[in-house]
């Protein structure tokens with residue numbers, strides 16, 4: 001009797017030894033549930049019970065339409081996996097202890113913020129209103145801090161390739177690609193205003209301002 005009672009009042013979880021116990025002490029468990037003093041017995045196992053729909057995830061049908069779930073599952077038909085600790089941030093428990101995390105979260109319990117493509121250039125991944133975002137150092141921007149910032153601007157088609165560094169198109173130079181290059185210098189005070197293009201002072205003309213108008 002003592003052995004049976006100890007076995008039958010184990011916590012609600014299933015493993016092979018317990019299954020063996022259920023079968024071997026079945027009569028005792030059932031009998032005890034009818035005991036006049038109402039001795040606590042977790043369940044009555046009815047070997048002819050049928051469960052429809054069936055018990056899932058190796059749950060056992062112990063009474064008509066009553067499933068006894070294996071460890072890690074719950075629900076009427078043991079359809080739900082349980083995760084301890086619970087999946088955080090809207091994560092879904094796929095199987096015991098295994099959470100599927102929504103985008104932007106990671107870690108065993110979805111408790112960590114995750115920026116899918118990472119944060120580059122020293123950016124930090126943090127949650128802003130439940131959404132993972134990269135917080136970038138001051139000289140970088142973009143969803144993953146992939147874009148450098150050139151405070152001076154990059155003009156004339158130049159692009160900012162590193163903080164403060166412009167890469168210029170052919171024919172332009174300078175920190176902001178603001179200086180045109182004239183391979184042959186402009187003469188007579190003319191100014192190089194775009195690649196190989198001189199703007200001449202009054203009275204001068206020609207590609208390099210090399211000619212003077214005669215009046």
Ligand SMILES: *[C@@H]1O[C@H](CO)[C@@H](O)[C@H](O)[C@H]1NC(C)=O
Nearest residue numbers: 046048049050051063064065
């Ligand atoms: C369980 O269901 C079966 C079939 O529906 C039925 O014959 C049986 O009497 C039921 N058992 C109990 C304990 O209700």
